[in-house]
Each structure stands twice: as structure tokens, then as C-alpha cells.
Amino acid sequence: MEFWSISSALLAIAVLAIGYFAYQLWLSPFRDIPGRLLYRLSPIPSRLDALLGRLANACEEDYYEFGDIYVTGPGVVVISNPDDCRAVLSTHKYTKNKFYQAFALIEDNIFTTQSADLASLRRRQLKHTFSHAYLSQMEPALLKRGILALEQRWDNLIANSGNPRAQIQYEAEFARMSIDVIVALGYGQSLHILGTSHEQVARWVHDYNVLAMVKLIVPFACTWPFSLLISALLKSKSEFVASVTAAANMRREQLQAIKAAGQKRPVDILQALLDGEDPESRAKMTATQVVAENIAIIVASTDIVAQTLTWTLCYIMLYPDTYHRATEEVRNAFPRRHIINYGEAKARLEFTEACLFEALRIRAATGVFLPRIVPKGGATFQGHFLPAGTELGVNVAGANHHQPTWNNPRRFTPERFLDNEKAKQDVFSFSLGARMCPGKNLALFEMLPTIANLLKDYDFTLPADALFTPDRLDTHGNPTVMPRSHRFTSVGPTYPDRDCQVIIRRAAEY
Ligand code: HEM
Incomplete structure (x- = not known):
């Protein structure tokens, strides 16, 4: 009896499995779309790619193997054709998928929301924050906490090395700088008063990302008794929320004193969030919303700016002609003691800016796919109809x-952006359309002056034992680039301590 019930159960499972595989292979609406067999049959291979940090490699290599459209899981389709990507991203119709909800650890916010109304409301409330006018007012703080603090640190390292040079791990340097900048803008002056260090905030951001990932894999992880298993992460989140809340409260109190004394209001992200008003409804954000958005901004921006700067320096070092051309451009345009700001760099450093855009293109720190859901009525891409509810990855x-858009896309060629504003619009790294990165201008205000001033003020060389050098070519004849991994929301080097070493020396006076 027992034998028969076990074998019937096994038989039922076998029939179901065969039925499932037959459906995926011959009946599913995705059967004619290219893709790997295993990925078509099970979500596990692509989840493993994500878990092991292989997503960025997979996205690029799969594009080269399968082209504009491919399947990467049962009911999951990835598109890479720029016109298709634009069509999806330009509208709110293709909502973000549930991945983002895992990051809504305080409440739904500009990054996590699937609601077009909330996303649009926040953009209206924050429009002023990321405008060139407001960014220009924030720029002194940005330069002080960013490039000037970094140079001060590097000069100290050189001075303490007993040599005219020092060896640095640049990924860690950029990570430190970008957290300092966003913390300065998000907390204002209150950080030191609160007794919180920047390292502490970096740890909170890390834990916040880990907690979101845990919630993504185990949606009920935050509920008792499972929450006991992740109590350290939950404690870290509460501390993060408490510190951002305290900063906002402190600012509200300061404002009264500032107003009474007739002084100028502070100009930073915290203030912009407190002031942010929808010009249509006059709605402002509640106290909790201010905290949720401030944390969303801190989390969304920290790693990505650091990783973009990391890839930019990495590529410049692998292409010596590019390094010399950019350095020459900067040093010819500005005197040695001048601090280059964004407007000046934008106006006079076309090639240096092109290096940044080329790094954003060739190895985007966001170089995975942006997950969306096909809306009611379905949609057709590259001749394939995708029914409503299909998970769609914008690659x-x-x-x-x-390949039809970019000539020799595997080669780092900043020249492609010279006198070519349109090419910049074809770079998808900040996304575009309805949910485009609202921090793009802030990121450019931070990154371009950083690269420009560093090239002006330091000579860079790779250490003698560097593994990745201009003469170590890959199978396509281009310099081999250090390996990358996808972590949380950004793509960075897999072995930064090994691969991101560079020797810096103060540039001679000129
Ligand atoms: C090199 C730097 C950056 C890159 C490449 C980048 C890229 C992106 C991309 C691709 C998205 C779309 C994500 C998606 O749809 O899944 C995005 C969204 C977002 N970014 Fe950035 N970002 C950068 C810097 C920043 C900075 C500095 C901030 C903060 C001020 C920021 C805040 C945000 C926010 C709040 C969203 C969510 C917008 C929405 O969904 O409507 N980012 N970013």
C-alpha cells in the first residue's frame, strides 16, 4: 500500500514536471524568444547569477549572445534594443516590479513605489532640489566634502609615506568620499552634533541593503519570531532611521533661530526635503516621508557614485593615450592652484567629460537590468508578443x-562623445523617462569636478605588480578590465583591494 502511494506520488510529480517542461518549451508565449534552456525552465539559474554577483556579466554577455531580446527565466524577458528600452522607460505604464518593495523599509518612497501618482508627486516636490540653480548653491559644500577633502587626505598620505608618492586603493577612497558628500547634504551640519560618524552611516547603508535583500528572499523575515534571527539588522535600521529623524528635527529647531536672526536658510538635501512642495496641490512631505526619502536618497546614491568614479579611473589607466589626452586637456585649461567646479569643467573639458560618459556607458555601475511589468493588453517587442504581467528586464x-548604435562597443573610446550630444542621450546608465534617476545632475556635479581636479593635481601610475595593465589584452584585442560583481544596487570591482591599487604623486607646478 505504502509502495503504491509513494510511486503514485512520484508518477504525479513526473507527469506535472513533464507537463511544465513541455509547456515552457512548446506552448509558452515565450517559446520562440532566444535564451538558454535551463533559464527558460527554471528561475533558479538567474537567481543564482544575482546571488553570486554575476548579473552584470550575464547582462552584457547575454546581449552579445542573444541580441535584442531573450528569456532569462520562466516568464522573464530581457530587452536591449534602445528604442524598445526607451518605449518601456518613458512611461509609467510599465511599473517597477516587487524587487523594489523590499527596499520600502520605512514606507513607500520615490525609489520603491509602483504608484505613478506617488512617483510623480515626489518628482514635483523635489524638482527644485536637483535643478542646476539649487545644485550650484550646494556646490561649495559638495566640493568641500568631496574633492577638496579627498585631496587633503591624499596629500596627508603622501606626506606620511616618506616618499613623494603613495599607493592608494581608489575604490575605497571614492566610497569614503561619496558617503561623506551625501551624508553632508542629507544630514546637514548635525552629524557631528548627533555623535554619528560617516563610517557609521556607511555601515547603516550596508545593513539596510542586506535587510532589503533578506526581505526579498524571505518576505516575512521582519515579522516575529523570524525577526529574532535578523535582530542585528533591524537594530541597525532603527538606528539609521533615528539618526535621520534627529537630523530633521534639529534642522526644524535651527530654522526658527535662523529665521529670528534673519540669516540665510541652509542649502542642502535635508532642507530641500523639508521645503519640498508640490506646486499643484501645495502638498509637503510628512515628517516620516522626509525621513523615508532622505534614506532612499542616501541608499540610492552612495555606492553608485563611488563605483562610477572607480570604473572611470580604471579605464583611464588602461588606455594611456586617453590618460595623457585628458590630463593635458585639464592642465592646459586651468592653472594648477585652481579648483575646477562643475560649470567650468562642463564648459572647457569636453574630453574629460567624454571619459566619464564612456565609463558610464561601457561599464555602468547600474549595468544590470531594470525590472518592470508588462501592462494590461500586453506589448510586442522585436516581433514577440508579451502578455500582461510578463516580467520585463530593461538591459x-x-x-x-x-552594436548598431555604438561602433566597436567593447572598446573604451571617449572620442565617440566629442561634439555629439546625442550620444550622451543614448547612454542608459541613469535610465530615462518616467523613473529616470532624479540625482543625475547631482552625480555629475560631484563626479566631473572630482575626475578633473584629480587629473590636474596628481600623476597616476599603476603599481609594478598590477594584474590589469594596458598591454594585457583580452580576446577582442582590448585591455583586460578587472572583474566585476553586482552587489545590492550597483556593480563594482570583485577584488577592489587587489585590483584598484594606483600610485599617486602630486603633479609638478606648471
Ligand atoms: C553615477 C551615479 C548614479 C547613477 C548611474 C544612477 C542611476 C540610476 C538609475 C539607473 C535609476 C533607475 C533605477 C530603476 O529604475 O530601477 C536611478 C534611480 C534613482 N536614483 Fe540614481 N543614479 C546615480 C546617482 C544618484 C544620486 C546621487 C542620487 C541622489 C540624489 C540618486 C537617486 C536616485 C533615486 C531616488 C532613484 C529612484 C527614482 C525613481 O524610481 O523614480 N541617484 N538611478
């Missing part, structure tokens, strides 16, 4: 390497 790496 940033694929679009950035799209």
Missing part, C-alpha cells in the same frame, strides 16, 4: 553595448 548593459 542597461545591453543597450549601452548595442
